[in-house]
Amino acid sequence: MFLMSTTQSKDRDTAFELYRGEIYTWAYRLVGRHHDALDVVQDVFLRWIQNDDRSTLRNPRAWLRRVTIHRAIDFARSRSADRKRERKSAKSEVGSFTDQTQQDELRADLVAALDKLSDMQRSVLIAKVFDGLTFARIAAEMEIAVSTAKTHYLRALTTMRHRLGNRWEN
DSSP states (O other), X not given: OOOOOHHHHHHHHHHHXXXXXXXXXXXXXXXXXXXXXXXXXXXXXXXXXXXXXXXXXXXXXXXXXXXXHHHHHHHHHHXXXXXXXXXXXXXXXXXXXXXXXXXXXXXXXXXXXXXXXXXXXXXXXXXXXXXXXXXXXXXXXXXXXXXXXHHHHHHHHHHHHHHHHTTOOO
């Protein structure tokens, strides 16, 4: 285990308190269930405590967003496999899909498509779409040029459209 200075510990506590609502929102949008999102938030908090990299303190929101997205994708991927097994058994019994099943499928497809993006593309897309940040703010937060943020966003959109377009045209 590592030792953390009192100042560093307070900075982490303060930053986490400031962003815990956003962490929950990012997680919930990807996993779609309250308790699952809370599990993701808890995992992010544990990683936050265990991480002694000073770059997380320099830009905590970007670090927390990136880790939350990664963890939520991992969590959703494992849940998706469980749900597919459940749907197969339910489909054989019922014979049709419900709206909830279709929402679960869409969420699983979105998570799979997000998983195929680069870290930077994924982070920029989430910041722009989920958080509604401007390209200037995204660029400042991620320490990249505004034009680079725009490029990552457009490439992410193109990839998402390509991966989701065939099945989810509407």
